[in-house]
Amino acid sequence: MVRIRLFRPGDEKGCRRVILTGIKVSEKAFGKKIAAMQARANTVAKIREKARAGGFAVAVAGTAIVGTGRLQDSGEISIVYLLPRFRLRGIGSQLLGYLERVARRRGLKTVFVYSNPVAEKFYLKAGYRLAGKAGVLRCGHAAVRCRRFRKRLAV
Numbered sequence: 001m002v003r004i005r006l007f008r009p010g011d012e013k014g015c016r017r018v019i020l021t022g023i024k025v026s027e028k029a030f031g032k033k034i035a036a037m038q039a040r041a042n043t044v045a046k047i048r049e050k051a052r053a054g055g056f057a058v059a060v061a062g063t064a065i066v067g068t069g070r071l072q073d074s075g076e077i078s079i080v081y082l083l084p085r086f087r088l089r090g091i092g093s094q095l096l097g098y099l100e101r102v103a104r105r106r107g108l109k110t111v112f113v114y115s116n117p118v119a120e121k122f123y124l125k126a127g128y129r130l131a132g133k134a135g136v137l138r139c140g141h142a143a144v145r146c147r148r149f150r151k152r153l154a155v
């Protein structure tokens with residue numbers, strides 16, 4: 001059974017492992033340079049730092065971290081990633097729902113994601129809608145055009 005909970009100290013390495021498999025997917029869409037930057041932005045130390053701000057969730061099977069997701073104060077949801085063999089089993093939807101509940105508790109009315117092309121259907125099925133034109137996702141000094149999806153949260 002997989003359960004979703006907030007990040008705890010000690011989860012960093014497991015999260016990095018998951019995030020690296022997710023970055024492999026976006027590498028196909030955005031290229032090696034962006035993927036390398038994303039990997040550098042998610043070292044164990046940087047994951048720890050991001051988690052300190054709160055809103056960092058993990059999916060856990062037994063004692064292993066198999067999924068990650070993060071809600072920032074701005075309402076941006078990112079690093080929604082699962083280890084390959086845990087994909088397409090409803091766990092991503094649970095993780096996203098969990099982050100949306102955290103957002104609601106924080107009083108946010110909307111959340112948004114910059115989706116890679118592969119995951120767009122996943123967000124559309126979860127009620128996200130295209131928000132404006134293609135957005136620009138900044139990663140270090142590089143920027144890639146990618147589409148932004150937004151969801152209005154039920155009160």
Ligand SMILES: CC(C)(COP(=O)(O)OP(=O)(O)OC[C@H]1O[C@@H](n2cnc3c(N)ncnc32)[C@H](O)[C@@H]1OP(=O)(O)O)[C@@H](O)C(=O)NCCC(=O)NCCS
Pocket residue numbers: 021022025026079080081082083086087088089090091092093094114115116118119121122123125
């Ligand atoms: C994207 C991801 C988080 C989705 O989580 P998941 O657990 O696999 O998705 P779920 O099983 O909850 O799927 C929910 C719905 O979205 C659909 N879906 C999920 N991933 C999809 C994909 N890549 N392409 C098309 N549809 C997809 C499912 O078929 C399902 O539809 P249904 O309700 O009609 O059955 C996961 O597949 C993943 O880690 N992918 C690689 C990393 C990635 O691209 N992350 C997104 C970064 S923006």
